[in-house]
Amino acid sequence: MISGENSVSRPVVRSDVLLGQIDSLASVGLDSSGGRTRLALSESDKAGRDMVVRWMEEAGLEVRMDRIGNLFGILRGADGGLGNALMIGSHIDTVIHAGPYDGCYGVLSGLAVLRAFREAGVVPPRPLVVAAFTNEEGVRFQPDMLGSLVAVGGMPLGEALDITDGKGCTVGEALAAIGCSGGEEPGFLLPSGYLELHVEQGPRLDAEKKRIGVVEGVQGISWWRITIEGKANHAGTTPTKLRHDAGYAAALVSVFLRGLSLSAGTTLATVGTIDFEPGAVNVIPSKAVFTVDLRDPDGEKLTEAEKRLAAFLEKTAFEEGVGISSEHLVRFEPVVFDRELVQAVEETAASKGLSSMRLVSGAGHDAQMMARVCRTAMIFVPSAGGISHSPEEHTSGEDLAAGVEVLLGVVLRVLGF
Amino acid sequence: MISGENSVSRPVVRSDVLLGQIDSLASVGLDSSGGRTRLALSESDKAGRDMVVRWMEEAGLEVRMDRIGNLFGILRGADGGLGNALMIGSHIDTVIHAGPYDGCYGVLSGLAVLRAFREAGVVPPRPLVVAAFTNEEGVRFQPDMLGSLVAVGGMPLGEALDITDGKGCTVGEALAAIGCSGGEEPGFLLPSGYLELHVEQGPRLDAEKKRIGVVEGVQGISWWRITIEGKANHAGTTPTKLRHDAGYAAALVSVFLRGLSLSAGTTLATVGTIDFEPGAVNVIPSKAVFTVDLRDPDGEKLTEAEKRLAAFLEKTAFEEGVGISSEHLVRFEPVVFDRELVQAVEETAASKGLSSMRLVSGAGHDAQMMARVCRTAMIFVPSAGGISHSPEEHTSGEDLAAGVEVLLGVVLRVLGF
Numbered sequence: 001m002i003s004g005e006n007s008v009s010r011p012v013v014r015s016d017v018l019l020g021q022i023d024s025l026a027s028v029g030l031d032s033s034g035g036r037t038r039l040a041l042s043e044s045d046k047a048g049r050d051m052v053v054r055w056m057e058e059a060g061l062e063v064r065m066d067r068i069g070n071l072f073g074i075l076r077g078a079d080g081g082l083g084n085a086l087m088i089g090s091h092i093d094t095v096i097h098a099g100p101y102d103g104c105y106g107v108l109s110g111l112a113v114l115r116a117f118r119e120a121g122v123v124p125p126r127p128l129v130v131a132a133f134t135n136e137e138g139v140r141f142q143p144d145m146l147g148s149l150v151a152v153g154g155m156p157l158g159e160a161l162d163i164t165d166g167k168g169c170t171v172g173e174a175l176a177a178i179g180c181s182g183g184e185e186p187g188f189l190l191p192s193g194y195l196e197l198h199v200e201q202g203p204r205l206d207a208e209k210k211r212i213g214v215v216e217g218v219q220g221i222s223w224w225r226i227t228i229e230g231k232a233n234h235a236g237t238t239p240t241k242l243r244h245d246a247g248y249a250a251a252l253v254s255v256f257l258r259g260l261s262l263s264a265g266t267t268l269a270t271v272g273t274i275d276f277e278p279g280a281v282n283v284i285p286s287k288a289v290f291t292v293d294l295r296d297p298d299g300e301k302l303t304e305a306e307k308r309l310a311a312f313l314e315k316t317a318f319e320e321g322v323g324i325s326s327e328h329l330v331r332f333e334p335v336v337f338d339r340e341l342v343q344a345v346e347e348t349a350a351s352k353g354l355s356s357m358r359l360v361s362g363a364g365h366d367a368q369m370m371a372r373v374c375r376t377a378m379i380f381v382p383s384a385g386g387i388s389h390s391p392e393e394h395t396s397g398e399d400l401a402a403g404v405e406v407l408l409g410v411v412l413r414v415l416g417f
Numbered sequence: 418m419i420s421g422e423n424s425v426s427r428p429v430v431r432s433d434v435l436l437g438q439i440d441s442l443a444s445v446g447l448d449s450s451g452g453r454t455r456l457a458l459s460e461s462d463k464a465g466r467d468m469v470v471r472w473m474e475e476a477g478l479e480v481r482m483d484r485i486g487n488l489f490g491i492l493r494g495a496d497g498g499l500g501n502a503l504m505i506g507s508h509i510d511t512v513i514h515a516g517p518y519d520g521c522y523g524v525l526s527g528l529a530v531l532r533a534f535r536e537a538g539v540v541p542p543r544p545l546v547v548a549a550f551t552n553e554e555g556v557r558f559q560p561d562m563l564g565s566l567v568a569v570g571g572m573p574l575g576e577a578l579d580i581t582d583g584k585g586c587t588v589g590e591a592l593a594a595i596g597c598s599g600g601e602e603p604g605f606l607l608p609s610g611y612l613e614l615h616v617e618q619g620p621r622l623d624a625e626k627k628r629i630g631v632v633e634g635v636q637g638i639s640w641w642r643i644t645i646e647g648k649a650n651h652a653g654t655t656p657t658k659l660r661h662d663a664g665y666a667a668a669l670v671s672v673f674l675r676g677l678s679l680s681a682g683t684t685l686a687t688v689g690t691i692d693f694e695p696g697a698v699n700v701i702p703s704k705a706v707f708t709v710d711l712r713d714p715d716g717e718k719l720t721e722a723e724k725r726l727a728a729f730l731e732k733t734a735f736e737e738g739v740g741i742s743s744e745h746l747v748r749f750e751p752v753v754f755d756r757e758l759v760q761a762v763e764e765t766a767a768s769k770g771l772s773s774m775r776l777v778s779g780a781g782h783d784a785q786m787m788a789r790v791c792r793t794a795m796i797f798v799p800s801a802g803g804i805s806h807s808p809e810e811h812t813s814g815e816d817l818a819a820g821v822e823v824l825l826g827v828v829l830r831v832l833g834f
């Protein structure tokens with residue numbers, strides 16, 4: 001399989017270059033919090049994209065972009081076509097005050113692997129592609145994982161382009177504003193295999209002192225926006241038993257969800273946002289609007305959690321004399337990754353003497369979208385203390401280097417080297 | 418006591434004029450919610466003040482204003498001085514989307530009583546004063562009841578003028594901007610008696626079908642701003658038992674306060690405002706900031722409630738692994754009104770065939786500040802359904818007329834008619 005005109009050797013990743021690129025990209029959008037903010041399709045996202053495109057070009061890759069802004073660096077294979085590609089991807093958009101690794105590590109590691117092939121003078125038997133998908137985080141535009149969702153045909157392009165951010169700007173307008181409405185139709189490059197290397201964003205590898213996470217799948221996600229309508233009234237004159245306090249009802253839901261999580265075992269529940277109206281110290285809240293993020297690796301348990309939440313909302317509405325409505329924002333079924341590819345990750349880690357453990361991803365990833373169309377797996381490296389979506393996110397250089405070694409090893413194994 | 422050169426008769430309130438003036442003032446700052454917003458020292462507050470000043474002048478009163486913007490309409494007594502005055506007051510500033518009666522009813526009823534004396538040609542034996550105090554509601558500037566607090570010497574003028582609103586504008590700047598920094602020193606006119614007529618802002622009179630509330634005092638108020646500092650982390654990957662969720666801890670406090678209210682009997686507790694940081698669907702809140710409004714007619718029970726809250730915060734900080742700090746925003750001890758004046762209210766209602774009940778005000782009123790310096794009482798009329806601080810606040814014209822009849826009756830009784 002090793003071919004080419006000039007000197008040819010086995011591809012080797014230069015982790016020093018990878019770590020340097022991670023640092024450089026992490027400086028784009030850096031703010032005084034010590035974190036960086038590159039919300040999808042913002043000016044700072046554009047600056048990050050430009051940096052990655054330059055590195056793709058320097059690595060001799062062919063750069064393509066589709067109409068939802070997904071960015072691809074392509075190393076053509078022996079047959080010169082785009083069929084049967086092996087793709088390595090993730091995202092470079094961030095949350096607010098993000099850490100340096102979430103997404104970026106996966107994209108730049110993919111780039112490092114392709115660069116290793118180029119530098120070794122190895123023409124792969126199949127095309128190798130590094131992908132950076134648009135709006136994975138979902139902070140500016142919902143749903144999250146939008147670019148990969150559209151790429152695999154999970155949402156029509158037109159519908160995606162019409163999604164608005166909090167200020168009324170559409171995805172289409174945002175793409176145009178930063179010149180990232182690419183020339184390709186989404187899905188023009190659907191691979192036959194997909195790998196994603198990512199920091200764990202959870203504490204398990206760190207707690208178990210394992211170097212590599214062998215990701216078997218992604219848990220299901222269910223996002224809700226819940227609106228409770230009570231009755232505004234004077235805080236000093238309304239007897240407790242006559243209150244219809246939307247804020248208190250919201251607190252009951254939050255406490256209920258904690259109990260649900262603890263009793264269900266694997267279910268996670270989070271109330272991440274809340275707003276009261278009218279929002280005065282001495283007025284009983286007439287309205288509380290909050291979000292609920294439910295997750296479970298088991299689709300049936302996720303559905304069960306949704307049912308228990310719905311029943312509790314009904315009970316609370318009755319008992320507190322408030323109106324409760326809920327809007328389903330996001331629903332992703334749990335995803336099970338390709339059994340053979342997962343096994344390849346596990347064996348590769350073992351072959352390199354790296355300890356590993358199997359786990360299910362708690363966070364959503366572009367990999368779960370790609371799993372709809374091709375064999376997919378993910379590789380995790382430890383996150384110190386499990387901290388994620390925070391400037392304090394941290395993974396050691398040694399662990400980052402180990403992760404990309406495993407990624408390259410899996411790629412070589414898949415390609416038959 | 419009936420004197421004067423021209424025809425003289427017993428003062429009679431013209432409730433049709435009063436109700437018309439209430440309607441006119443209620444139209445100032447009206448918005449599409451059906452409520453009106455005249456935050457203290459705003460342009461719309463100024464428009465309301467101008468209307469009231471014009472009515473004071475039309476009634477032949479001498480108009481004075483002090484340096485904190487408190488407005489006085491004076492009907493001099495037989496001796497021509499300002500000593501030993503009987504004052505009737507309240508406020509005309511409003512909350513956001515307010516009803517028509519809160520405060521305005523008391524000021525305009527005082528004006529109606531003084532007008533009754535003028536129209537009857539009766540020179541009172543002591544000066545009669547109608548007062549409209551600045552910033553009673555405390556929505557724009559804290560603390561509430563600011564004008565009356567400064568008038569009775571409870572806060573130095575300089576300190577009050579330096580209080581800022583949410584946009585950094587000081588009371589002094591706001592007074593100057595609307596030309597309401599008056600020529601008198603606060604406290605230039607301290608009366609020897611004070612009466613305030615107000616809608617109940619609570620459901621008791623309406624529920625008990627009583628026409629007049631004989632207010633024995635005002636419950637104590639304790640306002641807190643509580644800040645909980647947890648740890649931001651990924652909603653999908655952080656096991657429940659490893660969370661330090663500031664939002665969940667805030668919910669626990671809200672639920673605890675409900676239990677405290679129910680077990681303590683007379684204590685009321687309200688969480689009226691809340692904010693989460695960072696405020697994303699899939700991020701565990703690192704910070705929750707919320708307010709607590711505690712009230713009790715009994716000072717010792719209020720202190721007990723504060724202690725129980727503090728103990729619960731300490732327990733929650735320990736159990737949830739979060740930091741909790743609390744800032745005391747406002748503390749007013751319960752106030753007991755003058756026994757004889759309260760009895761005069763009760764007897765006057767009975768003499769007019771109006772049913773009454775004794776109660777303690779749940780809301781704060783300027784009367785509680787005036788009670789620091791003179792004999793004070795309040796009269797309540799029913800609020801339909803107890804609704805207050807809302808466009809739906811309602812009291813029937815019949816009840817409004819009955820209230821001002823009692824007010825005039827008490828004034829005549831106090832003056833020895």
